Amino acid sequence: MGWHDDKLGEIWALPGESLKLALPRMDRAGLQVLLVGDAERHLFGIITDGDIRRALLRGESLDVPVEQVMQAQPKVLSAGVSLDVARRLMLNHNIRHIPLVNNEHQVVDLLLWIDLFGSKVEARPEPVVIMAGGKGTRLDPFTKILPKPMIPLGDKPIVEVLMDRFYDHGFSQFILSVGYKAEVVKLYFNDSNGRPYKVSFVQEDEPLGTAGALGLLRQQLQRTFLVTNCDVIIEMNYGELLRYHHEKGNALTIVGALRDFTIPYGVLRTEAGEFHQIEEKPSFHFLVNIGLYVLEPEVLEGLENGSFIHMTDLIMAAKDKGLRVGVYPHHGRWFDIGQWDEYRQTLRAFEGLV
Incomplete structure (x- = not known):
């Protein structure tokens, strides 16, 4: 065989x-x-x-x-x-x-x-918070009509594709942070439509930054939880991510994806002002923040209800408090759907897959 x-x-x-x-x-x-x-x-x-x-x-x-x-x-x-x-x-x-x-x-x-x-997936108790309240201005004029999480990918909105993928890895509790055109998102998900997972909402009455909604959820988030942007789909083993998070004793783990950047020019190398060599179209590799995190509840201590804060500031605040902040390198496929070029590439990649 x-x-x-x-x-x-x-x-x-x-x-x-x-x-x-x-x-x-x-x-x-x-x-x-x-x-x-x-x-x-x-x-x-x-x-x-x-x-x-x-x-x-x-x-x-x-x-x-x-x-x-x-x-x-x-x-x-x-x-x-x-x-x-x-x-x-x-x-x-x-x-x-x-x-x-x-x-x-x-x-x-x-x-x-x-x-x-076998392929039996372990049920995961960790809730997944999906940041879905932004205006998605990089996808204008589409987002003047639909909120970013409802932009279609195949025959489903992006955020539902995201939740389906998490569900395939054992997650069944999702909290959507909504703001811009929130009624459209709520109307779609309030019709349960036989979904096998639970969807709840937290409402931002005004923009609170990329992490401010977490301040509204402090009482609900009493165990390890995940936070993700609504426009990033990642092909990865989330169980391995959580194992790594706990094994390292992290309070906050940032997923960093490998990204290759090529400079489309010949780069001049000089020494003491004199020409040394030309490096033609060099490539550089970086671990970039793609908007997926694992957090412990203590990261949210001191975060006030309704306070404006970006995720980058929350990360630095956790580090300043002496909490352990780690990075989980990811080298597999991932899709950032937050801008037109990436969205079109994702549509092509997902043909027949969604």
């Missing part, structure tokens, strides 16, 4: 290949793993999401060869092994991927956790 042998070519990387070149293939394959080895598929190492996250937190460049990031000598099993043996190996060593090799130690297939333990 073949498991994922048809995708081995997509997730295979040669040792000297740069992480920058290999990562897009890893994302497209959707298996959260890269296998590193020679052209004959002899295995040298494995790279998982966690390895990449640790490399980014260390400040590694994406230009490093994959062999500097990989786990050498990963756990493997022989092709045709009993699935009970594979299950025990995964459980005993807390691993999610097992390459299957032949007698010459060449990879012939790959086993994933989901193959052996």
Whole structure:
């Protein structure tokens, strides 16, 4: 029986290949793993999401060869092994991927956790606060008619697509912070339409900034919770994000996504005013704030009802109080639908997916 042998070519990387070149293939394959080895598929190492996250937190460049990031000598099993043996190996060593090799130690297939333990999603108790009250001026003139969260993506509004994706990961409690054209959003969601999750609202009578609505929710948010902008859809493992948040003892975790920026010019390098070299269209990589956070209730202490505050100021206030603020690097796909170019690209990406 073949498991994922048809995708081995997509997730295979040669040792000297740069992480920058290999990562897009890893994302497209959707298996959260890269296998590193020679052209004959002899295995040298494995790279998982966690390895990449640790490399980014260390400040590694994406230009490093994959062999500097990989786990050498990963756990493997022989092709045709009993699935009970594979299950025990995964459980005993807390691993999610097992390459299957032949007698010459060449990879012939790959086993994933989901193959052996199924795709049942754990129900998550954490509420998700969705900031949906802004005017969405970057999407004018669309938002003169519809509030930003109600802009369609496929046959559903953006915010419903967002909630459906969270629900697929076990979340079922959503709080929408509404303001601009709030009656349109409330009318749509007050018709439950058989949705399997609960939607409630907090009303901003006047703009309170990107985090001010949280001051109105202090009594409701008595446990770990998530905050997200309504115009960002992220393909990620939210359970892993929460595990990381608690493991690090963070009071606030910011999700930072990897973004590649290319300068469309030749950049002049000079030394002491004299020409040194031209670097043609250089690329730079940054972890950018995409508007998804995990918070503990203590972050909201001192936040007054109706007070105006942006999320950036709330983050700095938490840090100034001595609370632990961390960053969770995300390198997978994400969609920022808050401006026209991104919205059009997202529509193309979601054709047939929504």
